[in-house]
Amino acid sequence: MADLIYRVNMTNLSFKIEEVPAQWLGLGGRALTSTIVAQEVDPECHPLGPNNKLVFAPGLLSGTSASNSGRNSCGAKSPLTGGIKESNVGGTSAGIMSKLGVKALIIEGMPKNENVFYQLHVTKNKVEFIEVPELVGLDNYAVLDAIAAKYDKKVAVMTIGRVGEMRMNLANISVKDPGGKLRSHGRGGLGAVMGSKKIKCITVDAENYKEVTIADPEKFKEASKVFTKALQENPISGEGLPAFGTNVLVNILNEAGGLPTRNFRAGNWEFAENICGETMAENIKARGGKTTHGCHAGCVIQCSQVYNDKDGNYLTSGFEYETIWALGANFGIKDLDLIAKMDGLMDDLGVDSIETSVTLGLAVDAGILAYGDGEKAYELLSKDLPNGTAMGRIIGSGTHILGKIYGLVRVPTVKGQGIPAYEPRAVKGQGITYATSTMGADHTSGYAVATNILNSGGHVDPLKKEGQVDLARNLQIATAAVDSTGMCIFVAFPALDDPKCLPALVDMINARFGCTLTIDDVVNLGKTILKTEHEFNIKAGLNSADDRLPEFMKYEVLPPHNVVWDFTGEEIDAFWNF
Amino acid sequence: MADLIYRVNMTNLSFKIEEVPAQWLGLGGRALTSTIVAQEVDPECHPLGPNNKLVFAPGLLSGTSASNSGRNSCGAKSPLTGGIKESNVGGTSAGIMSKLGVKALIIEGMPKNENVFYQLHVTKNKVEFIEVPELVGLDNYAVLDAIAAKYDKKVAVMTIGRVGEMRMNLANISVKDPGGKLRSHGRGGLGAVMGSKKIKCITVDAENYKEVTIADPEKFKEASKVFTKALQENPISGEGLPAFGTNVLVNILNEAGGLPTRNFRAGNWEFAENICGETMAENIKARGGKTTHGCHAGCVIQCSQVYNDKDGNYLTSGFEYETIWALGANFGIKDLDLIAKMDGLMDDLGVDSIETSVTLGLAVDAGILAYGDGEKAYELLSKDLPNGTAMGRIIGSGTHILGKIYGLVRVPTVKGQGIPAYEPRAVKGQGITYATSTMGADHTSGYAVATNILNSGGHVDPLKKEGQVDLARNLQIATAAVDSTGMCIFVAFPALDDPKCLPALVDMINARFGCTLTIDDVVNLGKTILKTEHEFNIKAGLNSADDRLPEFMKYEVLPPHNVVWDFTGEEIDAFWNF
The missing domain is CATH 3.60.9.10 (Aldehyde ferredoxin oxidoreductase, N-terminal domain)
Known part of the structure; x- marks a missing residue:
């Protein structure tokens, strides 16, 4: 069929x-x-x-x-x-x-x-x-x-x-x-x-569905086995993520000085311990949740989890680092259970947990909330937001618009989208992705944290400018291609380090459709996607001035490394030279 | 000195x-x-x-x-x-x-x-x-x-x-x-x-100031006399504006089908009589206000006025057509005294009476206000806005942001600025100015209404596309130059029709500074200003997609002429060919 x-x-x-x-x-x-x-x-x-x-x-x-x-x-x-x-x-x-x-x-x-x-x-x-x-x-x-x-x-x-x-x-x-x-x-x-x-x-x-057709089932099975092994043997996708979920990153980013804190005023947080993956995993084990859980059938990474409260009642699942960071370090909630409760609420409301939580961080600067006042924030999200009160509408408009409404300057967005979880001044490759991504500030569109911080695919010093534009470009191209396969972005970790992984992925596509793609074809697909998206954006009214981080990051020094965002516009724009 | x-x-x-x-x-x-x-x-x-x-x-x-x-x-x-x-x-x-x-x-x-x-x-x-x-x-x-x-x-x-x-x-x-x-x-x-x-x-x-130096006082005096005469003898600047203020335009635009009504849903309003310049002038005469009044020393047009309530108490001055239109036809207030009271309030608060009132018109679509509910609107402006409540902040952000907050599509703005008083679908030359002006939707930056509706400087059919881009370009160039002289924009009326006016203006500049500018020099100054501003805007992140009217005007037919905005992007972009 x-x-x-x-x-x-x-x-x-x-x-x-x-x-x-x-x-x-x-x-x-x-x-x-x-x-x-x-x-x-x-x-x-x-x-x-x-x-x-x-x-x-x-x-x-x-x-x-x-x-x-x-x-x-x-x-x-x-x-x-x-x-x-x-x-x-x-x-x-x-x-x-x-x-x-x-x-x-x-x-x-x-x-x-x-x-x-x-x-x-x-x-x-x-x-x-x-x-x-x-x-x-x-x-x-x-x-x-x-x-x-x-x-x-x-x-x-x-x-x-x-x-x-x-x-x-x-x-x-x-x-x-x-x-x-x-x-x-x-x-x-x-x-x-x-x-x-x-x-x-x-x-x-789904009643009358059939299995999808595989042109060459044997080849598919073989490639699939190699691919799965690569996922399972990689230390990040095979160990770190299953053990602590993405929230393994709290301690890592905190140590790297790249954990944005108090609406991007510092790169580390004195209460990181309260909200880190290790604490989360302990709680889950003690309370009868699940540390591993797949978001879709066939997932072998199982970075999701079920997180319960002290009494063993369900609070949330798919409890991600970026949300925990945004409500924790950035907005100031020290209680992981309250963060989980808010995460579960956001699932039920159907709101973006990153954008929502980054907006709460900025709402502190607007004088709407006190830093760390999770109870009041919970009320805002559970009552004002879904009922569409004036304040609910303000929060519901996201970080960029909140900044406009309150005349704020320190607004952490690119192309109107809130910056997630990785301080661009201290993780500069990620900053280039934020600036250039066709999606606005989006960590998943080119996860330079991998090479800046996790030493996946080599190492590029996160605090230096050298190599970041090339890194972000290569990752964004690869990611655009991976996003087309139906694969989870975390296959990037074995793909970056295990030479067998990417060929196996391409083999599976070829076996599925009876075609003969090469790795170069896949890379070219990634390039074509980015260019198609970029061209759409220009026609929609965006230009290179939109490929920029918020101006305050250029003049506000970020502790603990005391760094600023020091890329010129010209350096950033070189991203598009491909 | x-x-x-x-x-x-x-x-x-x-x-x-x-x-x-x-x-x-x-x-x-x-x-x-x-x-x-x-x-x-x-x-x-x-x-x-x-x-x-x-x-x-x-x-x-x-x-x-x-x-x-x-x-x-x-x-x-x-x-x-x-x-x-x-x-x-x-x-x-x-x-x-x-x-x-x-x-x-x-x-x-x-x-x-x-x-x-x-x-x-x-x-x-x-x-x-x-x-x-x-x-x-x-x-x-x-x-x-x-x-x-x-x-x-x-x-x-x-x-x-x-x-x-x-x-x-x-x-x-x-x-x-x-x-x-x-x-x-x-x-x-x-x-x-x-x-x-x-x-x-x-x-x-101002204590120790001197008169400004005039290089050639005689020549200045002579040119000034010619210029003043041109202003006084023009039917618009010499008669219409002094008699009825800018509000002379309510009836004119209503008859032309270009008076935006109910947040730009029609081009005429059944209650125009209530708010028109003639009604205003009658009220002023009956109540002891002033029909003529200058906004600055040396004004010979005197289009401002002092408007009192029924008991002779001051309500407002500088009571302009655009504000009266926005609160009247567009938002629905039928009571000119209430409009005057709100205009006076906006003066005191220091808010833009066009942007504020266009925002109120959109607030009806958002469900915040009922059409024509001036009492509630007055409360919003007098209480919520200056106290910075959540709703006050929403209104205070202007039309474009209000549209974002409420997810509205029929948002009458260009470059984020509210469209004033002249329906672009029915006054197409003005539409080209709104689309292309470096200032966002701004009627004063190239007042094509003059030639589309008032037959000043000839006539270009307001409902046809022909000639509008050239008209808007010429007017914007001239206006940029006029805005540099310190002259009020209304000198445009005699300048368009009286061949002695513009040379006298240039003569005054030459006499003041002892220079030898020609009319061509002044036109070139206007061009340079527009290009300087346009280049700034592009570097700031705007591009040709921002030189567009709101999309709904392309598919929503405007009564009574049943017209849409039918310029292509390419046709609009030809504005910049100079």
Whole structure:
């Protein structure tokens, strides 16, 4: 069965099932969403207007048995950055869509009636538009429950909460994971785009699916084995991440002086111990949670976890370093349990836990919150935000807009998106990624922390300028390609250090589709994706002045290394020389 | 006495008096502020950070006896548009600064101590930095009173209210006018820049000033006579404006189908009669106000007025069409007295009456206010806004940010600045000015309404595309030059129709400085100014995608003419071919 394009028009509630155009055949995930957005969306359109499109595309290897291949990409013009956005997610949607033969789901238009929300129900060669007044105003877990009650079988669920209905920049599209918890198409306000199209949730029925077709099953199996071994033998993906999750990074970044603290006023925090991965793992063990847990079927890294409170009650899962950092060091909460409770709340609300938490950090400068006042912050998030009070709307607009509203100068954003977890002044390669990424400040788009701090793929001194632009460029190119395979970004660690890993990945793609790609082809794919995205952004109104870190990082000295951001504009712009 | 540059550094509270560099000698007003900002301000700097500069420069003819020459320019990087800004104002500051020999006042840096506000007191070769805790939290008229009590003589006063102290985008810099009322450096949030530099007010002591030097007094007198006559004999500047103020335009635009109504949903309003210039003039006559009143010494047009309530108590002055339109047709208030009361309040608060009122129009779409609910809007402006409540901050951020916060699509802004009073779909030449102006949507930067609607300088059909780009270009070039002379923009009407007007203006400049400029030189000055500003904007991060009207105007048909905005990007970009 050939894959097909499912195209939905929300203006007249119609759909078409289309053959995949030849030029899209070899694309998946980010390569496909970014290509479709670039080809079909007017870069000058309003991101929340009828001419934006929301595109979902599973990765090339999604739906297969390849380890860690269960990522689904979502793309659109972002209301947060004003540029192109791709956000990929674990959960069950990539696998189910792939097995149903959905190469991409393209959602266009906007209903004339603003008062109705729909569930899109996707089945074989069909999309139903179901009015769901009973789901309006519900948060994510309630939607999952309602859908579970409605279908007596396994369906993929992508949903938005109230914040998405209200089209706020913080809104994610949340996806049901294999454990019945939530994963997020985070960053960039894709949930607001879904809300603007009056879609409360999308369900994909898995009943009649088949396994995806593998052109050369033997070759696939062999390559898959090599690839899995590489993942398991790498010290980061095979040991560090399973043991402590991504939160292994708190102590590492703190020691490196790259843990942004008090809204990016220092690079280390005296209370790091309270919130670090080691503390988290101890709590989980003592309280009967799970230290390892996969965000999608086939994950062999299992960096997720289930974190319970002292009484053994569920607080959150997918408890990531970046969220813990933002609520901890940057906003000042010293109590990991409260951070977990807020993380769980953000899952349920369907808001980006990085953007939300970085916004809280800035809200301290605005005088809205006291540093570390987690109780008041919890109230803001649980009451004001989902009810859309004036203050809820302010927080819901994200860091950049909060800075505008309060006339603040120390606003940690690039292209309007909050800077995550790694101080660019002290981890300069990451700073180059933040400045140049087509996605706005996005750690996942070129994780130079790997080579600056973790010595993965060699070492480039994080405090020096030398080599950072090349490092960030190479990583962003590779990441764009990996984001197209359906692979989790953490395959980068073995890919950087184990010479067998990347060839095995390419072999799996070739075996799946019966093609003969080389590693160079994959690198070129990454380059093409970045250029496509960059060109879209320029047409959308961004230019090189947007490839910059916040100005205050140029003149404000960051302890403990007492460094500033010292790249010239010209040096940064050299990123695009490829 | 040669003119001098007064340069103030707020970081260390110091000042320097400098010779005027040769390249600035022939510049004044907008030409000078934009040149200084372009030369000295990093386009990538944060507008509210220490590297922005606030520049005041009187026009070339300010301080002379030339009619209508009393305009003062203020320039900076704008926190509202992110680009360069020049805003000129009547009042007493241009004359007093000129007579004191201040070619430009350049304010740099930012105090380390955020808790202190200063009065800058400018006298001959001296600037004093006076801590003014007693003025903090006061609105404009209270500041004027305090300054009047402090100095037993006439001083120029430029001040900000609470909204400026809080660095909101709506904040003006307000200037005392000859009648003791206020004129505004409006649009673009220059009051926020002044607030960011912790300057509550600037006073210029006029005690020891001399008349400005005129190189050839006889020639000046003669040219001045011709110029004044041209102003007085033009039907618009000599009759329409003195009789009804700028508010003569309500009926004219309503009949032309170009009066934006209900947040730009139609081009005419059934209640135009309630708020039109004729109604206003009747009220003024019946209540003992003033139909004519000059915003600065030497004005022969006298388009300002004093508008009283039914009991003869002062409500407002400088009661402009754009404000009346925005609160009337666009937001829905049918009671001209309430509009006047709100206009007076906005003067006192020091907020831009166009941006504020266009924001209220959008607030209806956001569900914050009901259409036409002036009482609630008054409460918002009088209580929430100056007290900086969450809702006050939202309104105080202006139209563009309000649209972001509420996820709205029908947001009438260009480059983040609210579109004034003339429907671009029905007055297409004005639409081209809005799209291309370096200032964001700004009617004064190239008033194509003149030729589209008022048949001044010929006629170009407002509903057709033909000729609009050339019209807007010529007007913007001429306006940039006029904004440099210190002349009020309304000299454009005789300049467009009376062949003696423009030569007389150039003769006055030549007589003042003993130079030999031609009309071509003046046109070239206008071109240079626009190019300087455009280049700054590009370096600041704007590009041709920012030279666009809001997308909804492309697909939403505007009654009564049932027109859309139908210019392609390419057609608009041809504006810059000069």
